[in-house]
Amino acid sequence: MPELGLIIEVVLIFIKVYIVGMILFMLPLPLTWLERKVAGRIQVRLGPHRVGPKGLLQPFADMVKLLLKEDIIPDKADRFLFKLAPLLAMIPAFAVFVAIPVGDTFTIPGIDYVFKLYISDMNVGVLYVLAIGGLGIYGIIFGGWASNSKYSLLGGLRSAAQMISYEVALSFAAIGVVMMSNSLSLVEIVKSQGGGFWNWNLFYLPVGPVWFLIFFIASLAEINRIPFDLPEDEGTLGSGFHTEYSGMRFSFFMLAEYIAMVTISVLAVVFFFGGWMPPIDPATFGIKVPAQIMSVWGIGWFIAKVVVFIYIFMWIRFTLPRYRYDQLMTIGWKILIPVSLITVLVTGLMRIFLT
Amino acid sequence: MSEKCKAKLINFVKKSVFADFIRGLYITFSYNFEGAMTLKYPDSEKWIPYRRFRGLHTLNKNSEGKELCVACELCSRACPTDCITVIPEENDAGRGIADRVAKVWEVDLTRCMFCGYCEDACPTTAVRLGREYELACTTLERGTRSRDELLLPQPVPEALTGGVVAKARFIRSADGIKVVAELGKVRQRKL
Ligand code: SF4
Ligand code: SF4
Numbered sequence: 001m002p003e004l005g006l007i008i009e010v011v012l013i014f015i016k017v018y019i020v021g022m023i024l025f026m027l028p029l030p031l032t033w034l035e036r037k038v039a040g041r042i043q044v045r046l047g048p049h050r051v052g053p054k055g056l057l058q059p060f061a062d063m064v065k066l067l068l069k070e071d072i073i074p075d076k077a078d079r080f081l082f083k084l085a086p087l088l089a090m091i092p093a094f095a096v097f098v099a100i101p102v103g104d105t106f107t108i109p110g111i112d113y114v115f116k117l118y119i120s121d122m123n124v125g126v127l128y129v130l131a132i133g134g135l136g137i138y139g140i141i142f143g144g145w146a147s148n149s150k151y152s153l154l155g156g157l158r159s160a161a162q163m164i165s166y167e168v169a170l171s172f173a174a175i176g177v178v179m180m181s182n183s184l185s186l187v188e189i190v191k192s193q194g195g196g197f198w199n200w201n202l203f204y205l206p207v208g209p210v211w212f213l214i215f216f217i218a219s220l221a222e223i224n225r226i227p228f229d230l231p232e233d234e235g236t237l238g239s240g241f242h243t244e245y246s247g248m249r250f251s252f253f254m255l256a257e258y259i260a261m262v263t264i265s266v267l268a269v270v271f272f273f274g275g276w277m278p279p280i281d282p283a284t285f286g287i288k289v290p291a292q293i294m295s296v297w298g299i300g301w302f303i304a305k306v307v308v309f310i311y312i313f314m315w316i317r318f319t320l321p322r323y324r325y326d327q328l329m330t331i332g333w334k335i336l337i338p339v340s341l342i343t344v345l346v347t348g349l350m351r352i353f354l355t
Numbered sequence: 356m357s358e359k360c361k362a363k364l365i366n367f368v369k370k371s372v373f374a375d376f377i378r379g380l381y382i383t384f385s386y387n388f389e390g391a392m393t394l395k396y397p398d399s400e401k402w403i404p405y406r407r408f409r410g411l412h413t414l415n416k417n418s419e420g421k422e423l424c425v426a427c428e429l430c431s432r433a434c435p436t437d438c439i440t441v442i443p444e445e446n447d448a449g450r451g452i453a454d455r456v457a458k459v460w461e462v463d464l465t466r467c468m469f470c471g472y473c474e475d476a477c478p479t480t481a482v483r484l485g486r487e488y489e490l491a492c493t494t495l496e497r498g499t500r501s502r503d504e505l506l507l508p509q510p511v512p513e514a515l516t517g518g519v520v521a522k523a524r525f526i527r528s529a530d531g532i533k534v535v536a537e538l539g540k541v542r543q544r545k546l
Contacts, residue, residue: 040391040393041386041387041391042383042384042386043386044386044389044390044391044392044393045391046391046393046395049395050398318383319382320376320379
C-alpha cells in the first residue's frame, strides 16, 4: 500500500496535466481572434467584428466550420501517414509543456502543503524541450510526403531543411542560456535570474542581448513564422505541407502551430526575461511580502510577459515580407552559427574570469 | 577612408542593429493608433458619395416643378450601350417646360455602364446621374427603371456635398436589400 502523500502527488500531477492540456486546447481560440485583430489593426482595417461583441465569438464560428467540413483524403495519398501526420505535429507541441514552469511553489496556507506550479522539474529541462519540440517536424514532413502532392512535398522538404539549419543556432542559444544560468533545469534557470530585471539573462552584458537575438531569430524560423514561413509560402506552394488537409486534420496543424508559438514565447520569457520573476523584487528593498502573494503575482508577470511576446510574433508577421530560400540558408549558416560560436567563446571566458 | 568604405561600414552597422527592421516595426505599430479605414457597411454605416459620383439616373424638374425633359431623345442617341428608351408625346397641360414631354423614359441598368454621356448630351440638364448606388436586385424587372421613379426626390439632397460616412440602418425588403442612411449623423472618413 503506497503512502497517502504519494497518491495525492500522483493525483495532483494528473489534475495538472489535465488543466494544462485543456488550456492548451483552448488557447488557439483567443489566439486566432487576437491574430486577426492585430492584423486588422496593423493593416488599418477592423478585423472580425460581426460575430459577438468585437468579433470575440468568431473563433467559435470558425471551429464549427472546421468541424462540419468534409474530411478529404486525396486518392493517392498514403492513408496511414496522412492520418498520422497531424497527430505527430500536435502531440510534441503539447508534450513540451510538461517541463514548463509557470511559477515556483505555492504554499497553501493553513495546511502548509507545498503546491508546485510546474508539472515536472526535470534536471535536463532545456534538452527535453528542445528535443521534443524538434519532433514536431515529423508531422510536417509526413504530412508533406503523404499528401502525394508536389506542393506539399516541397513544403515538407523546405521545412525539414529549415529546421535542421536553425535547430543548430537555437541549441547554441540554449547552450548560452545554460552557461549564463549554470543549470539545465528550467526552474533553476528562472531562479538564477531573480532579484530584479538587471539580473535577467537579457541583461547579462555584453552577451545576453546577442543570445536573445540569436534565440529569437532561430525560433522564428523553428516555428515557421514570417519572415521564415517558407514551408507554407502561399505564393509558390499553395499552402505548403497542409495544402491537402481539410477540416479537423487541418485544424490540428493550426493548433500545433499556435501552441508552438506559445511555447517559443514561454521559452523566451523563461530563458531571457526571468520567467515569473517580477522586474522589481520588493525583497531587494527590504519590503516583506507574503510568499503566497508573491507566487500569484509572479504568475501574473509570467502571463503578461508571454502575452507581450505573442503580440511581438504577430506584429512581426504583419510587418515583414518573406525571405527567399537562399537568404534563409545564408542567415542560418553564415551569420547565426558563426555569431553564436563566437558568443559561446565570450560567454565561456566571462564565466571563467568574472565569477 | 574612402566614400565607398564609409558607406559600407554604415550599412554594416545599420544591418547589425536592425535599423530598417525597427523602422518597419515602428511604422506598423503606429498604424494601431490610426483607427480603421473600414466602414461598417452595410451593418451600421454607409458612404455618402460626392456630387460628382455617377450612380442611378435622376430626372429633374425646374423650380416651378415642371419636368425639364423635352423628350428630344439625344440621351438615347448618345448612349454607347443603347439602354435609354424615350418615347415622346404632346402635352399642353404644363407637365414639362415645353409641350413635348416623355411618355416613356426608361433606362436599362443591366446594360448601363454609368459613363455619364447621357447627362452630357441632355440640352436641358434633365437627366443627371445621382448618388444612389445600391442597385442589386432579385428580379430582372427591377433592372429597368422608368420615369415615375426617377422623378422622385433624391434620398441624398443636392445641397449635401457628400464625402462623409453616415450612420445607417440595414433594411431587408421584397425589393432587395437597402441601407438607409441617417443624414443627420455623419463623420469624416479617415484618409
Ligand atoms: S450613363 Fe452611359 S450607358 Fe448609362 S444610360 Fe447614360 S449614356 Fe447610357
Ligand atoms: S433627358 Fe435630356 S436628352 Fe434625354 S430626352 Fe430628355 S431632354 Fe432629351
